[in-house]
Amino acid sequence: MDEFDGVGGSDGVGGSDGVGGSDGVxxxxxxxxxxxxxxxxxAVRDVGGEPxxxxxxxxxxxxxxxxxxxxxxxxxxxxxxxxxxxxxxxxxxxxxxxxxxxxxxxxxxxxxxxxxxxxxxxxxxxxxxxxxxxxxxxxxxxxxxxxxxxxxxxxxxxxxxxxxxxxxxxxxxxxxAGRWYFYTSGTTSVPKGVVHADRAVLAAGRTLVERLGLRPDDRYGAVFPLCHVGGPAWQVAAMLVGFETLCVARFTDEAISALQDFDVTIAGAGPPFFLAYLAAQRALPAGRRLFPSVRAFPGGGTGRPPDLDARMVAAFGAGIVPTYGLTEAPIVCMGRLGDSPAQRATTEGIAAPTARLRVTAADGGAAPAGSDGEIQLRGDHLMLGYLDPELTAAAMTPDGWLRTGDLGRLDAAGYLTVTGRIKDVIIRNMENVSAVEVEQVLATHPGVTDVSVIGLPDGRTGERVCAVIVPAAADAPPSLADLTGWCARAGLMKQKWPEQVELVDELPRNPVGKVAKAQLRERYLPGADTAAAAPR
CATH class of the missing domain: 3.40.50.980 (Rossmann fold)
Structure with a gap:
């Protein structure tokens, strides 16, 4: 099956409480x-402030x-x-x-x-x-x-x-009903102006309520920027349910301490934050838990390490509830609290209650279940369009679906796995290499704290695979041979192994946690011809 929607299901929330489908409010x-x-x-408080x-x-x-x-x-x-x-x-x-x-x-x-x-x-x-x-x-x-x-x-x-x-x-x-102009976080060019009606923000907030089973006694830590489309969505969730929000202006060690004092029950909002929580937990004395009442870690961000959910469960007793969305269609896909460890670790969940997903092959036809293709979206979460009408025309299919530019696959149960970006495919010797797939393997290496994989020009192969890593120990980083050996043991085909390794103290990220790969490519292009090469 190539298309799924989240409408209908015995666990849907609807009716007069306003949590269900779009009702024009x-x-x-x-x-x-x-x-x-x-x-x-x-309702809400600032760090160090009164409720x-x-x-x-x-x-x-x-x-x-x-x-x-x-x-x-x-x-x-x-x-x-x-x-x-x-x-x-x-x-x-x-x-x-x-x-x-x-x-x-x-x-x-x-x-x-x-x-x-x-x-x-x-x-x-x-x-x-x-x-x-x-x-x-x-x-x-x-x-x-x-x-x-x-x-x-x-x-x-x-x-x-x-x-x-x-x-x-x-x-x-x-x-x-208001309107919104949100701008994409823009890792490669000028940001794009996205026009939304209240409908989309409400739909995103309702999805959070339904998938997380949010309750009035929850305490949510707002570490995600309020001015990003996900920020108003979380405010909608708070208004629908009545839980309290802690506003975090800057995500620092002090902010994590504030979340602990707040006794947060819902802690977001993506892999960089989760890794910081794990580091803070390791710094505590044995037997003391950073977030004793936490019950879910919702957050987006594709390319997260496949073992991250298991590490969160081991440290906190609660796992990740993955989300997938764009500025153009916020929280259009999300996991459930009852999902299996494999679903939490490797998928982004299923379509939101009023959203539809489909995966299309290169020829525009339906991709079979389990096959990669472009992820396309429609439903209440979808934007009205871009402020630039030419961008709108280019992004939409003739039958009204948004071309996301993301690659992924749907399984038979409708769970979405994101496998990369159409523009984030490294073409090496005329073969496609998914940067996300390589990142997921390298992220499990014990000597790697964070990783981003980019393609750099190569006179012989067209492009080569470059791994930019944050080492776990700065004085003993993994070598290129260490990483290629790890890829071999993980079963990654040799054509996808990294051929260049660069070490950084931290990866450049945009305000919502996505790695700014354009900056990395620009940084390492001048030295591309002198990079060390792995065995081919």
Whole structure:
């Protein structure tokens, strides 16, 4: 079978609680319902801060919505904002939802180049930046002024420094469905502007609730950036269920300690975070558990070590619940709490309740079950399109499916395994080598802490396999011979063995944890002709 959807199933969640399929509601109406239902229950807190109840959060959202409305924000007004994950950022997000504005959350790492591109494309009326960062504020004003010279002015508000205009009492509209402009994290080129309606963010949040069996007594650690599409999805889950969120602005050792003090039960959000939790656990005295109440580690990120789930279970008594999605279709696929160890270790789960997946062969036809092909998506999670209509036309099939550019396979039960990127295939001697497959083998070597595999030009074979590794011991890193021997013992065909090894202290990653392979290729291209070669 080549196509699966998550609709129907005895474990689906639906009905009047609003957790089921798309029903046309807005994020604002979901939030208002939670405020009415649980006004005294804790909703959110910052690291080192006091809990804010749902009722208090509602009051703050209402007050800020009035201030923003007095500043001119109306339904469909485009507002760009670039803030770290915090209670205040959540208040802003929800206030904009209440006004029906079009939100454009920006990753905090975006610099002048990305900001200039986004402001010219999104054309916001208001840009909100972190006033606690003078350099960022000055850069935002400079870029906004340059963009405004070619178009309409952009009002810049330094959050925490400039106070929004104080308006009078206001009953902002509720139930107004908002729109979102999310930008891809962009590891290879300028980011792409993705247009979503509330529907997609709600669908992603509902998937989290259904697959994790989320409960009001859960405590979620928000280490994932709020300004990424997964951030609002987790806020939807919190509003639907009523659990408390700890906002982590920067993921540091202190943040891990804060998660421990919070007694987190749901700890995300991908392999780099999980590896950090394991390191923190090893540093504790024997018999003491870092997260004694944790029951799941949800997180995306393909190419994770196949033994990572088993290591998490051994250390914490809880395993990984994998997720798969894109900025264009968030959390479109996810595992279940009851999945087998093999399913948790090697797949990304099954289609979300209102999503559909299919895998297509190179000729566009259906790939048989278990065969690799391009992963394509559709359903409630899917974007409305890109801000650039030419990108939309190129990304969509004639029958309305999104071409993800990811390679994968579906098994007979509908579980998805991601095997690489169409553009991340190394072509060596006219044979395709999946970088992800090689990474998964090398990641199990005891001398390897982290690894990324890239293709580099080779005059004889076209491309050669280069492994960039973070060694477990800097003074005794594994050699090329060590790694090729490991690949041989793992049964990896010789054509896929690494032919060049580079050592780094850490891999460059984008804000959501994906390795920036373009940076690695650029770094090692100049020395490609002098690299050591493995036996062929």
């Amino acid at each position: 807005s994020l604002s109406s979901v939030f208002d319902r939670r405020v009415r239902t649980s006004p005294r229950a804790p 804010v109840s749902w009722g208090e959060l509602g009051d703050r959202v209402t007050a800020l919505a009035a201030d923003l409305a007095a500043r001119g924000v109306r339904p469909a007004t485009v507002v760009s904002w670039q803030l770290p994950t915090s209670v205040e950022a959540i208040v802003l997000l929800l206030a904009l939802c209440r006004l029906g504005a079009t939100q454009n959350p920006l990753l905090p790492v975006y610099g002048d180049r990305e900001l200039d591109f986004i402001l010219r494309q999104a054309r916001p009326a208001l840009l909100i930046v972190d006033g606690a960062d003078p350099a960022r504020t000055a850069a935002a004003r400079r870029v906004a002024a340059a963009v405004a010279r070619d178009g309409a002015p952009i009002d810049v508000l330094a959050w925490g420094k400039d106070s929004p205009a104080r308006g009078g009492p206001l009953a902002p509209p509720t139930g107004v």
